[in-house]
Amino acid sequence: MAEQEASGLQVLLHTLQSSSDKKSILTILKVLGDLLSVGTDRRIHYMISKGGSEALLQTLVDTARTASPDYDILLPLFRLLAKVGLRDKKIGRKALELEALDVTLILARKNLSHGQNLLHCLWALRVFASSVSMGAMLGINGAMELLFKVITPYTQKRTQTIRAATEVLAVLLKSKSNGRRAVNRGYVTSLLWLHQDWHSRDTANTYVQIRRGLLLCLKHISALRSGREAFLAAQGMEILFSTTQNCLDDKSMEPVISVVLQILRQCYPKSPLPLVTASSAYAFPVPGHIATEPPCDLPEEDFEDDGDDEVDKDSDTEDGKVEDDDLETDVNKLTSKPGLDRPEEELMQYEAMCLELSYSFEELESKPGGDLNSEKTQYANHHHILTAAFSKQHCYNKDQSSCGQEREDSVRSSLLCMVKTQRSTVHLGSKRKPGVNPYQNVQSNSLGRDSSGSEIPDIQASLKADAWDIDAIFCPRMSASFSNSTRTGEAVEVIDKLLQTHLKCVPFHDPYLYMAKARRTSSVVDFKMVAFPDVWGHCPPSTTQPMLERKCGVQRIRIFEDIRRLIQPSDVINKVVFSLDEPWPLQDNASNCLQFFSKFESGNLRKAIQVREFEYDLLVNVDVNSTQHQQWFYFKVSGMQAAVPYHFNIINCEKPNSQFNYGMQPTLYSVKEALLGRPTWIRTGYEICYYKNHYRQSTAAAGGASGKCYYTLTFAVTFPHNEDVCYLAYHYPYTYTALMTHLDILEKSVNLKEVYFRQDVLCQTLGGNPCPLVTITAMPESNSDEHLEQFRHRPYQVITARVHPGESNASWVMKGTLEFLVSSDPVARLLRENFIFKIIPMLNPDGVINGNHRCSLSGEDLNRQWLSPSAHLQPTIYHAKGLLYHLSSIGRSPVVFCDFHGHSQKKNVFLYGCSIKETLWQAACTVGTSTILEDVNYRTLPKILDKLAPAFTMSSCSFLVEKSRASTARVVVWREMGVSRSYTMESSYCGCNQGPYQGLQFGTRELEEMGAMFCLGLLILELKSASCSHQLLARAATLLSAEEEALDQHLQRFLF
């Protein structure tokens, strides 16, 4: 601002205050008005800084206090004040001090019948009242009573003034004292009546803003408990609900409807969840722990007077950011290496888990070289699943010889062909309309169909016969009942036949082996049943499923449905149809409702309540020995009609937001579809949304703290068949038994001359299940000293997964990693020949088995226990850390450590790593950073994966060390074992918003592919490293040029 202009403005303001000459005052007001009507807000702020507000207010007071106030001066003055006041945060305080507050109120009162003058006063009052304490002051001085004289029932006159009055009133009601006054004077009823009147008579929606103003008044009053009570007593819910029903689709009514929804949600009476306790339905006595019963939810209302206005989540952004104050800025903590957390001699025990370092391979001949190609193994299909998936026909459709043929072509179908390229290799499914059979895009597999596509009569017959009950068949712990069951042997025969036909349907899966393994899996409540999809297996669909496009207003419709339940309860059934807490049978099969079940591995439905004929409220079980972590769900549902939309509301979700609001769908498995040859988990559901509901944890149950909120996930499902048995889950399930089955099949599938594959037991879990540790490398070429030396000196790579049981996506990624590492893919061969892989595929078996989302049986998040794990309470963490300590103590720390996770808030796949410098920079903490030496090698692997893997993106990676993550695997392995490439790999539950998979949800195939790509990334990392052997470089170069046509230039760039 020019000096001249500045002094000019000051002169003007000074003259304004001192002059009594009307003409010059008017001139100055006009100049000021012109000055502020052009240019930016900076001018207004400048004027405020030079005392502009005070000068205007003083002039106002001086003019108003004359015998007959001159409105020629007052009106332009009010206009200027309204404009300047909007930008001056202290305008209210200034008006009070200069007595302009009183003066304006008096002028308004005098001008009740003079529309223009009154309107100007109201504009000024609106800005004065913007500070809550000035609003309270105006309230004390009778401003609200005045406004109620202005706000009339429906009229077409003076509507501008009425609108301004409703807006001032709404601002005043932000003050709690005004709110209480309004309640005491019965304004809630008046406002509701006025709203109804305007609503019914303003049929052309000309005065939407007046109606919105009235509603904003109600909204602010209902922030108070007494306001909500008055609102409910005045039938506010019913009135607002009914007035809005006929205009929900009217765009011009948007400003009204959004406020109505806020009021209705705010006033909906809060209640505790319909559960007997806040703790889990399953309890596990943790050794050495005294069980403390968490307080029961109390029935009486003692909820927080929260009154937070929650905006419609439709427009919320999805990603949360790392809080900077959580960053570790203590350089000492970042750079020091803590000592052992246990006696050194304890580490000896882990030698037994590293037998590869001492084994002499006497069974091998000592001559170098070997026949690597001819071994036939029990499981013909030991191709990596991707290779099979991307070839035209699945391997299991072929006979053994053609499988062998495919193996010879393996170089051509290597993983290298699937490296991220410009063109997408994805088969995009056409977008489905809601309500259409979700399986219609799922290509038929071999089972149950002959080559012409018609169903094999056997299966059709058995489906029709319906002579058997799937529940009764798979009872792993009661295998004897197979024979002495009251069910006829005939049914067993049918099943046996089905299984025989099915046996080779799903690669790396075997139903019989699964059942055998399930008998050895121990659960807290001794599950008797096995879920059908887990036994039968899952084949990914041939097309990738796009994200669900969210229809506008879905959330609104569901919320109105919730409110309808409250105010029109006559059609609400409210019948508990399933409950883990009630031991007696709740379901009679004759009744016309769905049947639910969840007492099987990873199942966790606790209660199902039928709300209406086709709508159910569901509650999931909290983690064992915990009162929280509800997110994962997995349950069985049966007795449905086809082609009818069923609505499911999971009402006790815990996270404040979810990918269900951004295109994610739950997964469904239909038993009938499986028997027809489509054993497939598919994404399903529409009208999906996730929002805060009216359930609260009572303050008593929260130990006096403000009770937490719950969220509803709602979705509609149209089932593909009548009377089917279906399973619904948060994400593609992957049980502990599935892992144990898979590992056995993998072990049997490997070519023993080529692949060294060993399963050890890392330890027993609290629940009594063995936690497997897998070692994969290549067999030594011979037992000559030279070959044994090479074998024993291969660097280690350590990979873990599934510490969080609800993150089943991590297991699918791990499945891809394991299958790839033992496969005949030339990349896998190179990896095996150069590394020893130590893999703990499931760090939390008990959590997975018992349907937990986050914790172990001791109710603890195991990924927060790495700093000082206890051998008794967190055995898997204790021994995983012990193994890493052991490797470190013999100078064999892994090249890379990576823990696979699932991410519920973000899309894509990405890594979290650890960097001292990046953490300190991010925290803007520069102390001593120049002296810290840090190799940036931690960035190489994510950069490589960004180029290779379609699902992976560097842009979501982070290398910050947070205080709250100090006890995670990533940070502890980095700090204590000195592994600079220590990572958490996060895979979205949803899908991708970048790269070739943009707009698609993840299927298991994409997750498995990621697991394989991770391995390829490890190879490229080694090729790029300075220590890479000449021999490996040469072999890789040969391999890569053999792949030339399929190779992306990116990959070339990695190497040369």
Ligand SMILES: [Zn+2]
């Ligand atoms: Zn996790």
